[in-house]
Amino acid sequence: MERVLVTGPDGFVGRHLRAELGEAFVPFDGNVLDADAVGAAVRDTQPSAVVHLAAESSVAASWEDTFRAWRVNVDGAVNMLEAVRREQPQARVLYPSTGEVYGNAGRFPTPEDEPVAPISPYAVTKAAAELACALPGTDVVVARAFNHEGPGRDDRFAVGSWTRQIARLEAEGGGTLLVGDLSAERDLTDVRDVCRAYRLLLDPSVPAGTYNVASGHSVPMQRVVELLVELARGPVQVERDESRLRPADIARLCGDPSKLTAATGWRPEIPLEQTLADTLAAARELEPVS
Numbered sequence: 562m563e564r565v566l567v568t569g570p571d572g573f574v575g576r577h578l579r580a581e582l583g584e585a586f587v588p589f590d591g592n593v594l595d596a597d598a599v600g601a602a603v604r605d606t607q608p609s610a611v612v613h614l615a616a617e618s619s620v621a622a623s624w625e626d627t628f629r630a631w632r633v634n635v636d637g638a639v640n641m642l643e644a645v646r647r648e649q650p651q652a653r654v655l656y657p658s659t660g661e662v663y664g665n666a667g668r669f670p671t672p673e674d675e676p677v678a679p680i681s682p683y684a685v686t687k688a689a690a691e692l693a694c695a696l697p698g699t700d701v702v703v704a705r706a707f708n709h710e711g712p713g714r715d716d717r718f719a720v721g722s723w724t725r726q727i728a729r730l731e732a733e734g735g736g737t738l739l740v741g742d743l744s745a746e747r748d749l750t751d752v753r754d755v756c757r758a759y760r761l762l763l764d765p766s767v768p769a770g771t772y773n774v775a776s777g778h779s780v781p782m783q784r785v786v787e788l789l790v791e792l793a794r795g796p797v798q799v800e801r802d803e804s805r806l807r808p809a810d811i812a813r814l815c816g817d818p819s820k821l822t823a824a825t826g827w828r829p830e831i832p833l834e835q836t837l838a839d840t841l842a843a844a845r846e847l848e849p850v851s
Contacts, residue, residue, distance in 0.1 A: 565763065566608040568593055568641060569615035573713050574657070574752060578612065581756040589615075593637035600644040603652075610653040610763045613641045616687075619717045620661065623683035624808055634686035639693050646698040653700045653765055660707035660748065660775060660816045662688045670748075670777045670817035673705070673770075680809045691771070700769050702762045707775040707816045710836050711752035712843035723786060724841045727793050728848035735796035740786055741805030746779040746813040751831035761825035768824065775816025776829045788837050 563585065569575050570588030579586045587606055591598040593615045603611070616634050617623060623630040638656065645652050663671050664678035679685045694701040714721035723738060730736040758774045761767065790797050821827050 564606055564608040565610045565612060566602060566606050567612045567614060568599075568637075569613075572614060572618075573711075573715065574709070574756065575614050576713055577711065577752050578614070578756045578759060581753070581760050593640055594632060596640045596643070599640045600648060603641075603644040603648040607649055608652050610655065611641065611645055611649075612655045612657070612759060612763070613638055614657060616657075617683070620681045620683045621807060622717065623681055623686070627682040630682050630686050631689075634683070635689050635693070638690035642693055642696070642699055642701070650698060651700070653702065653763055653769075654694070655702050655704060655759055655762055656690065656694050657759070658687045658691050658703050658705045658771075659684060660705050660773065660814050661811065662691065662705065663814070665811055665813075669779070669813065669815045670775070671773070671815060672817045673773055673820055680811065681807070700765070702767065702769055703771040704759060704762055705771060705773050705775075705816065706755055706758075707748040707750060707773065707814055709750045709752045709755040709774075710840055712839050714752075714840055719782065720785065720789075720837070720840060721844075723789055724837075724844035725848065727789055727797060727841060728844040730797055731794045731845070732848055737798045737800045738786070738790070739800055739802040739805065741802065741807075742810060743781065743783040743786060743801075744812070745810060746781050746815065747785075748775045748777070748779050748815045749785070749833055749836070750774065750776050750829050751833075751836040754827075754829040754831055758821060758825070758827045761827050762821075764825070772821040772824065773816035773818050774821060775818045777816065777818050779813055779815035780833065785833075785837070788834060789841060792838055792841050
């Protein structure tokens, strides 16, 4: 891969993908809703591949501003797909979708042929963009990434919020960690493993199509909190905060990665305990212990 054009280069995944791709990483810092700017970037860069990371990625935020989620996640994706189709049709496009498109699935681990049944505005917009990816004229890989965590995760997301809270509580000598519903189970993969999967999927020898990026195992979020509290450098109590609950949530997410493994040899390598320790360590750098 000589040049990989990446939208959303400075986001959580973008920063880790930059490390994974090295000199091949070419950032697009413009607005994906500006079709002319997107087209110019593809025309000027002539990339061998494109990774469209730019998105409104928070489920909670999508309930608060559904219109913006639709604009960014659907119109932005269409702008990029059309730019590639016109300016560099031989480039591979990797569209990161989400395991949330399955909604409350009927099979676990969930394979790619499970019916799509999203239950949040975020997941609906991702499913709609997937339909746009199915139009002919471009070489597209859809990567349905399940929950991925790691250093730099911001506090709009559960693990990011918990690690930032714990780092702050450590600086204060202890206190209360506020959490939402901990009964849900999630398939958690390290963001660095996810970025490695994305790099492998950019290989044009990998067939176009849809691939789950997941561990194949789910863990109760209650257990995630317990692991983080064990890592805390001080006393931390856990308290449920009703304001952190979502209007609708999925009881269990667990993806089947066997198609991805068969196509690329990818398997997750970083254990959850290491992911959480690294995420908390990064949060401590923002909230140093006195």
